[in-house]
Amino acid sequence: MGEPSIRAIGLAYHYDLPTHGRIHPQQDLAESDLPAAISPALNGVNLTIADNAYVAVIGQNGSGKTTLVKHFNGLLKPTAGRVWVEGTDTRDATVGQLARRVGYVFQNPDHQIFGATVREEVGFGPRNLGLTAAEVRERTDEALAAFDLMDCADAPPAVLGYGLRRKVSLAGVFAMRPRILILDEPTAGLDARSTAELMARVDALHRDGHTIVLVTHDMRLAVRHCHETLVMHEGLALLHGPTREVFCRAEELARAQLAPPQAARLARRLEPHGFPCDALTVDDLVEAYVALRAARGRE
Amino acid sequence: MYDLYQPGASWLHRLDPRVKLLFVAGASATILASRNLWVMLAALAATHAALWSARIAWHRAAWVWRVTLPTMVLIATLWVALNPGAGPALVSVWFLQVTVANVAEGLAVALRIGALAFVVFTWLFSTDQATLVRGLVALGVPHPWGLTLAMALRYLPTMAGVFRVIADAQQARALDLSRGGPIARARAYLPIVVAMLISALRTAENLSRALESRAFGAGVRRTYLRPLHFRPADAAWAVGIVVVTGAFLWARVAWDFGAQALRLLP
Amino acid sequence: MPAIEIDSLHYSYPPLWAGAAAAEVLKGISLAVAPGEFLALMGPTGVGKSTLLMALNGIVPQSTGGVIRGRVTVLGVDARGTPVAELARRVGIVYQDAESQLFSTTVDDEVAFGPENLGLDPHEIAERVDWALDVVDMAAHRRRAPSQLSGGQKQRVAIAATLAMLPEVLILDEPTAALDPLGQREVLAVIARLCRERRATIIMASHDAEQVAEFADRVAVMIDGQIARVDAPERVFADPALLAAAGIEAPEVCDIARALNARLGTRFAFARLDEAVDALTRDLAGTNGDG
Numbered sequence: 102m103g104e105p106s107i108r109a110i111g112l113a114y115h116y117d118l119p120t121h122g123r124i125h126p127q128q129d130l131a132e133s134d135l136p137a138a139i140s141p142a143l144n145g146v147n148l149t150i151a152d153n154a155y156v157a158v159i160g161q162n163g164s165g166k167t168t169l170v171k172h173f174n175g176l177l178k179p180t181a182g183r184v185w186v187e188g189t190d191t192r193d194a195t196v197g198q199l200a201r202r203v204g205y206v207f208q209n210p211d212h213q214i215f216g217a218t219v220r221e222e223v224g225f226g227p228r229n230l231g232l233t234a235a236e237v238r239e240r241t242d243e244a245l246a247a248f249d250l251m252d253c254a255d256a257p258p259a260v261l262g263y264g265l266r267r268k269v270s271l272a273g274v275f276a277m278r279p280r281i282l283i284l285d286e287p288t289a290g291l292d293a294r295s296t297a298e299l300m301a302r303v304d305a306l307h308r309d310g311h312t313i314v315l316v317t318h319d320m321r322l323a324v325r326h327c328h329e330t331l332v333m334h335e336g337l338a339l340l341h342g343p344t345r346e347v348f349c350r351a352e353e354l355a356r357a358q359l360a361p362p363q364a365a366r367l368a369r370r371l372e373p374h375g376f377p378c379d380a381l382t383v384d385d386l387v388e389a390y391v392a393l394r395a396a397r398g399r400e
Numbered sequence: 401m402y403d404l405y406q407p408g409a410s411w412l413h414r415l416d417p418r419v420k421l422l423f424v425a426g427a428s429a430t431i432l433a434s435r436n437l438w439v440m441l442a443a444l445a446a447t448h449a450a451l452w453s454a455r456i457a458w459h460r461a462a463w464v465w466r467v468t469l470p471t472m473v474l475i476a477t478l479w480v481a482l483n484p485g486a487g488p489a490l491v492s493v494w495f496l497q498v499t500v501a502n503v504a505e506g507l508a509v510a511l512r513i514g515a516l517a518f519v520v521f522t523w524l525f526s527t528d529q530a531t532l533v534r535g536l537v538a539l540g541v542p543h544p545w546g547l548t549l550a551m552a553l554r555y556l557p558t559m560a561g562v563f564r565v566i567a568d569a570q571q572a573r574a575l576d577l578s579r580g581g582p583i584a585r586a587r588a589y590l591p592i593v594v595a596m597l598i599s600a601l602r603t604a605e606n607l608s609r610a611l612e613s614r615a616f617g618a619g620v621r622r623t624y625l626r627p628l629h630f631r632p633a634d635a636a637w638a639v640g641i642v643v644v645t646g647a648f649l650w651a652r653v654a655w656d657f658g659a660q661a662l663r664l665l666p
Numbered sequence: 667m668p669a670i671e672i673d674s675l676h677y678s679y680p681p682l683w684a685g686a687a688a689a690e691v692l693k694g695i696s697l698a699v700a701p702g703e704f705l706a707l708m709g710p711t712g713v714g715k716s717t718l719l720m721a722l723n724g725i726v727p728q729s730t731g732g733v734i735r736g737r738v739t740v741l742g743v744d745a746r747g748t749p750v751a752e753l754a755r756r757v758g759i760v761y762q763d764a765e766s767q768l769f770s771t772t773v774d775d776e777v778a779f780g781p782e783n784l785g786l787d788p789h790e791i792a793e794r795v796d797w798a799l800d801v802v803d804m805a806a807h808r809r810r811a812p813s814q815l816s817g818g819q820k821q822r823v824a825i826a827a828t829l830a831m832l833p834e835v836l837i838l839d840e841p842t843a844a845l846d847p848l849g850q851r852e853v854l855a856v857i858a859r860l861c862r863e864r865r866a867t868i869i870m871a872s873h874d875a876e877q878v879a880e881f882a883d884r885v886a887v888m889i890d891g892q893i894a895r896v897d898a899p900e901r902v903f904a905d906p907a908l909l910a911a912a913g914i915e916a917p918e919v920c921d922i923a924r925a926l927n928a929r930l931g932t933r934f935a936f937a938r939l940d941e942a943v944d945a946l947t948r949d950l951a952g953t954n955g956d957g
Binding site: 407528529530550551553554555557558602603606607608609610611612613614615616617618619620621622623624625626627 | 729750758759763767778779783784785
């Protein structure tokens with residue numbers, strides 16, 4: 102339990118100003134040439150994600166959360182500072198090498214799906230890792246079973262419904278058996294039942310020892326599943342800690358343009374009546390209300 | 401890189417797109433019909449003057465030079481090397497006969513590339529895509545074709561972005577794009593290309609529904625928010641361009657004007 | 667007269683390859699929507715919500731092909747027989763993915779596209795563009811390129827582009843699904859404004875029960891290709907069996923209401939945050955526990 106999964110110190114990242122592929126001095130650029138954000142995407146982030154952590158990364162679009170997690174599998178290399186994944190400096194490793202340890206499931210499953218059959222698609226990752234045919238087959242079967250895709254194993258993934266395509270892309274990354282899993286908006290566009298099934302699977306993966314980094318806009322996921330939460334704002338890690346504590350910090354969340362789930366907002370509105378600030382879920386609220394009412398009844 | 405247009409309100413920007421197209425056609429015809437160094441230099445000077453007075457940023461012109469220079473140098477060099485010229489030799493090494501004549505010819509032929517490039521880019525730098533397509537349609541191109549061209553231009557950066565994201569996503573599954581010879585590398589790009597094609601098809605399907613949902617193809621004569629206005633200035637330029645081009649081409653045919661590298665009239 | 671009347675609608679898409687069986691997506695939909703009503707459409711992913719919505723402006727079946735049975739009458743006009751371009755004057759759809767709905771190079775060209783197709787006078791087009799951009803609060807960005815906008819801004823432009831057609835029926839197919847919280851708030855503010863002005867009949871497909879509770883007059887729940895129930899949001903979200911069958915999650919305040927009623931014997935019936943705050947505050951203050 103010693104080595105943290107991910108460590109970052111002074112992590113900073115600047116995107117190049119995209120004018121004809123070159124960087125030009127400011128005065129030459131017309132108003133329309135200036136990109137939306139001149140400030141660095143990441144402005145010096147220090148963080149440690151422990152082994153077997155279950156972290157939610159939340160923040161507005163443009164806060165740097167996607168830029169941050171892309172450093173965790175080497176897709177981006179820091180322009181300043183360092184990132185270590187399981188002790189390896191990411192600048193010393195290629196994306197391919199890091200892919201053995203860090204699985205990144207992209208937000209849009211269609212950005213990864215290209216195979217003629219689901220089986221071929223799921224086996225793509227293991228094949229790239231250079232495993233033997235027998236190992237590839239074993240891992241593919243395991244992933245298909247884990248995500249309940251055995252029935253459509255021979256169908257072309259591109260014509261399946263969105264929920265199934267989502268599972269296929271997850272299975273494809275899972276088959277590589279990475280210890281660390283980065284999930285970018287895994288439940289976007291899914292209905293409640295599919296979301297529940299998927300999150301049950303993710304919870305199970307966490308119990309099996311994986312480190313889970315969940316990038317999401319859905320605050321309910323963070324509150325209901327993730328043990329810790331990291332709030333990104335303007336390229337900095339604004340808050341990082343146990344989920345309950347983070348969601349208590351109303352001002353910082355408001356500054357980051359984030360709102361807690363409805364139950365938590367209800368608790369916030371009822372705070373003058375004595376609601377604890379860390380009532381975040383439906384159950385928390387019900388318990389707190391019952392207790393409060395009982396206390397009032399005795400008065 | 402795809403954003404060739406630089407917004408502005410100069411005379412060049414306000415010139416009717418049809419006139420600018422006429423300029424491109426006329427200037428290209430003139431340049432292609434000529435092999436004269438002075439004609440090329442004049443075309444380059446004129447386009448640079450136009451860009452300067454329209455306040456187009458210098459780095460755009462510099463970019464065009466950067467892109468065309470290697471080709472121009474190559475052409476000039478090959479021309480001089482492979483075409484023994486008439487007249488006294490400046491340098492004579494083995495089969496290489498460098499004379500004033502063939503250097504001038506080589507330069508003229510090479511500068512054709514630059515001149516043509518600047519003619520086209522003067523047009524593209526000062527015309528936004530919507531107006532560009534509007535000009536084409538006003539000249540008789542059917543609106544759906546013009547719309548197709550406009551959409552292709554608009555989606556180019558988007559597709560490039562999608563390509564990058566897909567490349568990232570597949571590399572995150574340990575796809576190695578850097579190893580192997582050209583054939584192996586081309587095969588490695590297959591997962592990216594296929595995913596991109598699928599993405600493009602989906603986008604196309606969504607696009608067609610969006611177009612129909614906004615009454616595309618309503619069968620009514622289409623109007624425009626910003627109709628083109630042919631001003632007197634536009635008419636003057638159009639006439640000027642036609643006269644100059646016509647005169648030059650006639651002189652070229654009749655008197656071989658501009659056919660030789662150094663002398664305008666033989 | 668209802669704005670929309672659907673009677674025993676059956677539809678299957680053409681099969682993906684020749685010889686395959688065509689699966690029926692809509693299996694007998696009957697639904698009536700009153701003028702000016704805000705109807706939400708909920709159901710599991712893939713149940714056919716988008717298909718049903720596209721049947722309202724004729725894209726299904728005129729562009730998608732397939733086999734259709736039943737009647738779809740929109741604003742007194744038969745949607746199956748009327749050309750899509752004709753229906754587009756009265757029915758506007760905003761789709762989920764803003765990126766593939768915005769194909770012009772500037773925002774105002776995009777919003778003008780629909781009216782231009784209708785052959786309107788340039789002055790009228792300009793007026794409609796100005797008005798639509800004001801409604802969605804994007805007037806300041808009119809000369810910007812859509813590809814440079816944020817998700818919320820793009821979706822607002824898509825809404826403006828549809829509004830510029832002045833449709834009497836506005837359809838929103840999961841308008842905020844792909845957006846971040848700020849974008850969602852921006853788009854929801856626009857929807858709220860449209861609701862207040864109450865000019866159009868609005869139909870919105872959504873997975874987000876909180877949004878539905880906030881805006882909808884009625885919710886139509888689709889299960890397995892049919893409408894299982896059409897009712898007020900409070901009643902729909904208070905029915906756990908229905909929600910489970912449809913894979914829908916109620917707003918958290920509804921779950922709170924139900925749980926409190928079970929524990930305390932109260933009769934809370936709130937479905938929205940404001941209502942919940944009022945009801946619980948009054949209850950704590952000692953007045954009657956009915957929300």
